[in-house]
Amino acid sequence: MMALFIRDMKLAVRAGGGALIGVLFFTTVVAVVPFGVGPDLNLLSRIGPAIVWIGALLASLLGLDRLFQAERDDGSLDLMLMQETPLVLTVLVKCLAHWTATGLPLVLASPLLGLFMNMNEVAIGAVMLTLLVGSPAITFIGAAGAAVAVTLPRGGLLVSILILPLTVPVLIFGVSASYAAVEDPAPFLPPFAFLAAITLFFAVIGPLGAALALRGSSD
């Protein structure tokens, strides 16, 4: 399993900088927002956490359709299906590797974008923390979508359409936790705990669904 993790990491880093493109997309989306709403710093700092979260959400959807595509192309997907280790576990490890390669850079890049949006230190920290906890959920639920996309010749866009409604809870709790850290009366812990619970829940059903879909599409 460790070997698979390292192999996937190496592939992700080597394959044309997939992680870098995700971060670049993230930066571009967030940087475009001020051109739309105007350079008012007060407004930007108010909507900042939401914009950073939406940007991260879109950026992490970007690379998802490639999660199983390369394996299918070179045939190693069939090897994974025939392995003795449960397919769910394999998928889970692949998700973790994918998140480390593309999700973690987004988390690390978010403070810089927080500065662009004129957010204060507490807000930046809160956004970073919620992204760290929440973004794996997007990868896990996206894995199921990616497994579906494997059967489609051009499934990338369809996966985003199918997955985005399912990520609404992640977005809601992530953003409300970030706001709760800045605004005093709202408590920070309840939404944050819900966010963590959703991530754990998706860590179970995402790989499970992906494994089922992969089995269904292979025979």
Place this chain on the structure above:
Amino acid sequence: MSEPIPAIKKFSDLANPTIFLGLTARIVPFLAVATALMFAFGLYLAFTTEGDYQQGETVRIMYVHVPAAWLSMMCYSIMAASALGTLVWRHPLADVSAKAAAPLGAGFTFLALVTGSLWGKPMWGTWWEWDARLTSVFVLFLMYLGLMALTRALDDPAKSARVAAVLILIGFVNIPIIKFSVEWWNTLHQPASVMRMDGSAIDGEFLRPLLVMAGAFTLLFFTLHFLAIRNEIWRRRVSAQRRLAARMANRES
């Protein structure tokens, strides 16, 4: 359809498309007539009962809005049950049923959104309120459209059945989470008033037409669902025979 229909002996006989087609031909006329009668009765009740002293005439919108919203939920539950049938029992008709239900569900969800918006304008003074119920129904609508796009993008039914079923089920376990999170996000809508443990909070005057209309809409859904399943079976036969024809033409030449 005058040919004799094979008798149904056990539940698994439903899996045979020919038997199902026979059953459909026998049941659908009754269902259609029952639907029409129920609608006539429901509409009669809806327009003869008194208006609410608070909401006035607009309470009549409830008689189409609530049944449509109820159907949007029921349809997804049927799709989830069908998806389970595909995955667990590999029931060949379950996949057809899920595929046929998606457009119907999208239609009723759309209806619920439109009538909700038309109800909201005179009541709240705005067409669209980002409140918990409207928003989660809107998310449900998006999910229906996504599933429709998926089932139509997958061309090989044998392969796509299980894939689509997985996504339907993932969506199904997510609906409560989405509902809960959206309620957390914004609680503006009035609390549920029909389904309460201490009996209904709605006056019987409104409840009767509401229940009749809900029954009418449910019958309509089942009629259409049967017909849509039949269409889908025919569609698959047509494509199978087209392939057969192409193969025969190939052999002759």
Place this chain on the structure above:
Amino acid sequence: MTHAFYVALSYAASGIVVAVLVGWTLLDGRAQQRALKELEAAGIRRRSAARDQAEKKA
């Protein structure tokens, strides 16, 4: 704009949506049936159809 206007509008919307669903289902069914008939006229039958007829004769 009276309330009756909104009531009428929402019932009209319901009528349209229901009519579209019913119409689409019926038209689709008719189209599929016509396609089946055409194929049958062209001499292509389901494998099980031949067997059905054999059973009927017996």
